[in-house]
Amino acid sequence: MAPLLRLENVTKRFGGLVAVDRVSLEIDPGEFIGIVGPNGSGKTTLFNVINGVYFPEEGTIVFDGRDITRLQPYKRAPLGIGRTFQIPRPFASATVRENIAVGAMFGTLSGRVGVDESLEIADQTIERVGLQEHKDKAAGSLTPVEKKLMEIARALAMKPKLLLMDEAMAGMHPNDIDQMVAFIKEIAQEEKIAVVSMVEHIMRAVVGMAERVIVLHQGAKIVDAPTKEALENPKVVEIYLGHPPEGQGC
Amino acid sequence: MSSKIARYYPLIPVYAAYLILFLIGRNVTGMWQLMAMLVFYCAIGQAFNIFLGMTGYVDFGYVAFMGIGTYGMALSISHLYQIEGLGMWVILIGAVLAILMSGALSVAVGAVALRLRGAYFAIATIGVNEGFRFLIEGAKIWGGSEGIIFSGQFTHIFGRKTASLISTTWADIFVILVACLGAFVTLRFMLGKIGYALMALREDEDAAKVMGINVTKYKIIAFITSASLVGLVAAFAWGLKLTYLFPDEIFDISYTVECIIIVLLGGAGTLLGPVAGALIYGLSKYWLTIILPGFQLLIFAPIIIVIVVAFPEGVVGVLKRRVRGTVLEKFIV
């Protein structure tokens, strides 16, 4: 089976800083992958390179058999790449329903989803993620957790093949996290979505659910292995135990 | 089917306002020119709202499109007046020219400036407006700073009576029609995918891109639409009505500021907002000139500051929140 997403030696620099350093990886359809790395390890940049916010200086990105290295982000989304953000970015003044409808309207390949149809899809998705009671609220007025949920719904409305989740569970209560992860996994299996979930710390719940873990350190991929193996890798232990997570530097 | 029609209900208050203005103007002596001024403000507000209100981009050089639209009408009349039998067609040609010229300028500006955001975009558009004006004056294009005075040629085409009727009545009626068109386009945009796309890019341009929205395309659509509409408004309100132009007057940046005040006062991104804003602004300005001549700006400046600080969503924005859940909700968008 051909991989859904393939990165080959992808490098992204900002001035002198190498944010993503020759990363190669493959993701298969329907896979659930955790990307782990401390703050500043290049995770978000990697996401941004995958969905086109930045173009890499080197390397190629192939999605679903198509080279998308130089494709504009708005053209990538309809191919089936959905995404949530580390700090939620809802369209604040619009309602939850409208937010999600935007995903359905522009995020699908045919590009022919009309307004009415999108709103219907939005309603279905809302029900699915359980946001019914907030449906007509302005997205900006939601709680952070609800916003994250709404972002997931918005991405799901795009009918993605690949869902990139940036710190989707940060700040949640541990019980909620378990519930959320289970829920995502269920949908992913149902719809055959590959999920890449990115976390800063080795979160038991997320990592536990993942089939495979990729560890980034200073922009480079240092480990790519099935979950259990990865967690026992000495390099990972060194990063996380040898140097405790740093605070924000001044 | 009925729900499809119900979507157009928000046009009712807008068109009602225009109708009332028209009727007052026709039937109450001495009100026509005042109504014409109010409709002019409504029309430019409506046009500007399509860009500023819906995209959130602040075009400080917006008046450039009004200027070039005026040139469209002026060039048509001053060049074609000798062709016998053209009659009313000269006005139509002028209007088409105004749309084409302002549209073309907006494509050029859009291709360049729409890559920039925020303050950089605002400054770039000021640059376009001023630069364009100085190019016309410096390279003596279209008569340079001498402008075009075409009252005589206009009278030559239509005769004294008709010419004066067109200048003082029909020009204003055309502006009302463009304002109606502007409202209709705004609502179509709001109801369609364009509206969702513009909303998304206004709120968060990067997130919108990631959601699959071709932000450049939608920005340009809004920009061209807005520019052509305002070019047409100016072709009638400045070209046909005044029958002369001087570049430094039609590229006067204070009109951009008036557009911004109108849109913000009424509520950016709403359909009824520009109309409400224009009426409040135009009427208060008019009465202040009569009651307290000379003090308008001194009174307006602090009011603007208060509005910006305390009611950034404008009159209609506040109203929209108030009527949520009532029957009126359908009418106010």
Next chain:
Amino acid sequence: MKEYCLKSAIIFMAVFGLLLTTNALAVDKVVLGHPACLSGKFAKAGSQASWGIKACVKWINEVNGGVKIGGKKVPLVYKPYDCESKKEMVTSLIGRLATIEKVHGIIAAYSSGLTLTGAPVAEKYGIPYLSQGGASNRIFQQGFQYAVQVLSPATLYQAGAVDMLRKADPSAKRMALAFEDSEFARMVLRGAEKHAKELGFKIVFNRTYPKHVNDLTPLLSDLKAAKPEIILGGGHFPDGQLFARQMSDLDINVKALSMIVAVTLPAFREALGAKTEGIVGPAQWEFGVKYSPAAAKKVGVPWFGPTNEEFVKLAKEFSGGKTPDYHAAEAGAAPLVFVKAVELANSVEPDKIRAAFNKMDLMTFFGEFKINPDTGLQTRHSMVVVQWQGGKKVIVWPEEAATGKLYYPMPTFAEKAKGKVAVPR
């Protein structure tokens, strides 16, 4: 049937006509409207204009006893609105004046541009439209029927100065022209260029500069290099002030400098002090100008209105003590000639008033008034030329109006800095 129609039409016309005439008979006041520029970019000239108008309206009502029409005197009512120096306001205010206030005449807003703005609206309602601050000749080439010019057209602004300098120094040949790029100043430039060439001057420099300029150094450096003997220039007040100041900064010395507008204003002296010595400038009017009932008699035309002294005194009542300049005078002349036209027409009907204007040939404190009957362009009013001499403005041209002699050539800026004044011995 046809006959019946005709009959009823005739009856209708007759009744309507009667109504109209009774209306005309029942005139109990004459109203003069004005979209004044009390704020915005022309606020300064606009305020002056409103003082001048108020002064003359007061004179008409209090000294003249009102406007004589139909055998009795009715008051003249002045209705000003502030147009903010903006064109939208001008059109809508004229609309209001014409229909709600039912004015019988309109005094145009200041500047050639705004005068043009209002003309089609005044034309539509068929109301006599008096241009008091619109000097451009182009206004009167557009076929407006009701427009009447009170002041001298722009093309004649520098004519007097050119004549004067020719006479003062037949040997001076090299002339530089540097005018503001505004409708008015361009017209002045064109008239001056033509006239100067006819009198044998050689134009060695001919350039315009934009409105609202705040540094003329590059233009003046080029001008200096052209080595002119005489400079004609200017536009409005701020650029004129800047022009003279930067000539001094760059040490450009010529035999004569004649600038429009700025030179005649007291603020010019206040801002530049001794640097103004010997600079000349044309004025539509100047306090001390010798237009008087006696002068009118000499020329053989009737006199109307206050004398110069009376005008200044009245205007100061409205200006809060500020001295009226020629913006006040040219505007003040507008109600005077209008009232005279109404009296002559013995009616407030627009066409009759307009016809009366054509027959008028009179003198006011502002000077003579006679228009071209077809276009409304002013043909008789003449400019005076003033010169700063020892801190005072002296009228030096035309000779019959002069209050002093021309000082020529102008002292250099270095001499002026040392205290030399341009007072002729």
Next chain:
Amino acid sequence: MIGIQLAGNLTQGLILGGVYGMATMGLSLIFGVLGVVNVGHGAFIMIGAFTTLLLFTQLGLSPIIAIPVALVIGMALGFFFYYTVIIRLTEAPELASLLATFAIGTLLEESVKFTIGTEFRGYNWDVGKISLHITTLPMSKIYAFVGSILIALLLYLWFSKTRAGTAVRAVMQDRKGAGVCGVNVNWIYALSFAIGIGLTVTSGVLLTMFIPVGINPYMGGAYTLKAFVIAVLGGLASPYGAFFGGLIFGLIENGTYTLFALVPSLEPFAMTRFLSFLILLLILLIKPTGLLRAK
């Protein structure tokens, strides 16, 4: 002959450019720190010009003395408008701050109009002239130029040597980061706004030393537009960039005049202005960080 004129105009342009540059530093500082474009910039220049005029004509004080007075007035105005208006707008969309600063400018203009009047005023401060072969320079222009350089240097010292200056630089680089590191961001905003306005009002003094006429309530508009071009030349968010941007702008504005004047069908003044706005657009497109930054 053309060579001499060109050299003369370039000299004048360089000196004027220094004053222009100083007049733009406040705008850049405020944008750099608060992200607010001060559309009312010119009105504050006007306040400085009137300060000079009134001190000179009413009290007979030299414009040199007006410099510290203007700085104090400017900073007071800056603090006042920061705490009454700007404090609520730093996180708002551009539209809000653009309109609010515009309204502040209008408020100042109209207040001056009603207290002092709309007359165009000027003053005569004659301190001699230097005649060079290529041009003539009044000493007042030279003082203005030297004053501009000194003030720019003082600002540089303040930025690099004082605690507050360092904090301002930190906020310019990273607002959120600086907040975490214990900098009172709100105070830095207030201080920067006040200093920015203070510099702008002071530049009004220097501008009248260069051009001591045309002082009136609405004189600022032209300077606002020029300041935008200059600020963009220097990178918009960099006060020193703005200073050098001013020098370049002065050279362009005066230097190209002589060249455009060689083409008879052109109006050279309008063309120099066209050129300056063309350069503004090109820089925004190609190098929005300004001419002087490496990035």
